[in-house]
Amino acid sequence: MIDVDAVRRSTPGCETRIHLNNAGASLMSQPVLDAVVDHLQLEARLGGYEAADAAAERLDAVYASAARLVNAQLPEIALQENATRAWQAVFYGLRLGPGDRIVTGQAEYTSNYMAYLQVAARTGATIHVVEDDEHGQIDVGRLASAIDERTKLISLTHVPTSGGLVNPAAAVGRVARDAGVPYLLDACQSVGQMPIDVEAIGCDFLSTTGRKFLRAPRGTGFLYVRADRLEAIEPPVVEVGSAAWTSRDGYTYKPGARRFETWEAAHALRLGLGRAIDDALALGLDAIWARVSMLADALRARLETLPGVTVQDLGAVRCGIVTFAVDGVAAGDVQRALAARRINADVSTAEDTRLDFEARGLGALVRASVHYFNTEAELDAACDVVATLGSVARGRECPGQTSAP
Numbered sequence: 001m002i003d004v005d006a007v008r009r010s011t012p013g014c015e016t017r018i019h020l021n022n023a024g025a026s027l028m029s030q031p032v033l034d035a036v037v038d039h040l041q042l043e044a045r046l047g048g049y050e051a052a053d054a055a056a057e058r059l060d061a062v063y064a065s066a067a068r069l070v071n072a073q074l075p076e077i078a079l080q081e082n083a084t085r086a087w088q089a090v091f092y093g094l095r096l097g098p099g100d101r102i103v104t105g106q107a108e109y110t111s112n113y114m115a116y117l118q119v120a121a122r123t124g125a126t127i128h129v130v131e132d133d134e135h136g137q138i139d140v141g142r143l144a145s146a147i148d149e150r151t152k153l154i155s156l157t158h159v160p161t162s163g164g165l166v167n168p169a170a171a172v173g174r175v176a177r178d179a180g181v182p183y184l185l186d187a188c189q190s191v192g193q194m195p196i197d198v199e200a201i202g203c204d205f206l207s208t209t210g211r212k213f214l215r216a217p218r219g220t221g222f223l224y225v226r227a228d229r230l231e232a233i234e235p236p237v238v239e240v241g242s243a244a245w246t247s248r249d250g251y252t253y254k255p256g257a258r259r260f261e262t263w264e265a266a267h268a269l270r271l272g273l274g275r276a277i278d279d280a281l282a283l284g285l286d287a288i289w290a291r292v293s294m295l296a297d298a299l300r301a302r303l304e305t306l307p308g309v310t311v312q313d314l315g316a317v318r319c320g321i322v323t324f325a326v327d328g329v330a331a332g333d334v335q336r337a338l339a340a341r342r343i344n345a346d347v348s349t350a351e352d353t354r355l356d357f358e359a360r361g362l363g364a365l366v367r368a369s370v371h372y373f374n375t376e377a378e379l380d381a382a383c384d385v386v387a388t389l390g391s392v393a394r395g396r397e398c399p400g401q402t403s404a405p
């Protein structure tokens with residue numbers, strides 16, 4: 001069980017705000033902040049290279065922490081500055097050609113899908129989008145039948161940016177394994193809020209960010225590359241961090257996934273990432289997931305009782321991201337009304353996950369995303385604001401009727 005009072009005491013942001021934007025960027029804890037600031041101080045006092053030497057062991061330990069978090073081996077981890085860079089390192093490292101197929105799902109993240117479009121236009125590869133099943137998650141049966149000898153990649157967003165859906169990543173992994181097709185999992189929104197095990201999932205590559213459910217600083221992320229898939233992709237760029245210039249006419253990639261890194265990096269932020277991962281591991285991902293699921297279900301249940309409010313989350317399993325619409329009130333106005341009460345939430349639009357939003361005919365939605373440090377009292381406060389807005393909007397539609405208190 002998580003000691004909620006203790007985690008809130010060590011989170012400065014909890015003192016002044018209700019943070020329901022954990023899918024955007026969560027709140028750093030004081031120890032994470034200290035890890036970052038202490039190293040910056042060291043850089044200022046010693047010099048950047050000298051500070052890196054002094055912190056060498058702790059910097060190396062960040063890889064071990066990331067590996068432990070997703071049940072990978074140490075050489076399978078590369079640190080990155082965000083999830084997008086991690087994902088791109090794999091996607092743009094594949095050698096796709098005319099007629100090759102990228103198989104993906106309906107809930108694809110905007111940047112991923114634009115990359116498919118770019119590479120398809122450049123190479124003649126094609127994109128196949130597998131339809132959802134009755135739960136709104138990727139239809140694994142249809143996925144299996146969509147795989148053929150031209151399929152060179154299964155690429156899936158585990159948890160979309162704009163909804164509570166958790167795609168059945170491990171079932172997709174079994175299809176990928178059976179077909180021998182490389183499998184890239186965008187786990188940007190899932191790492192840190194639920195247990196993630198690359199062996200159980202069966203993915204070959206996984207990308208994630210630090211600032212969301214891991215509660216690390218912005219500008220951090222990491223990549224997992226399964227050891228026996230390393231040679232199947234070529235780093236899209238080569239530089240002194242990814243390779244050594246070993247002869248006049250040649251270079252040799254670094255062993256392991258570090259060949260996808262660049263030499264220069266924000267060491268202070270990496271130390272913050274390491275601390276955030278260690279804190280998540282110490283709390284336990286099972287305990288975090290239990291509390292996040294409980295809070296998200298509680299928020300959905302409260303919102304569903306409010307007249308004019310529609311919760312839009314899909315999936316047989318639903319996570320800490322809660323999306324909803326309020327009749328007669330634009331999502332941006334709901335966000336602003338919440339912000340006026342110091343409640344952080346966000347707005348999701350078709351720009352984020354176009355295939356899904358267009359298929360469901362959705363306009364902009366409010367996105368409230370919970371983490372384990374949130375409380376049920378905070379959910380009540382957010383729902384009070386939403387209820388008031390909804391009743392004011394209904395009052396406008398039916399003048400003469402008094403709105404609910």
Ligand SMILES: Cc1ncc(COP(=O)(O)O)c(C=O)c1O
Pocket residue numbers: 082083084085109157159160161186188189208209210221
């Ligand atoms: C599902 C998903 N994938 C990828 C990304 C990109 O992550 P980053 O901004 O760390 O590059 C996001 C960001 O919101 C996301 O929600």
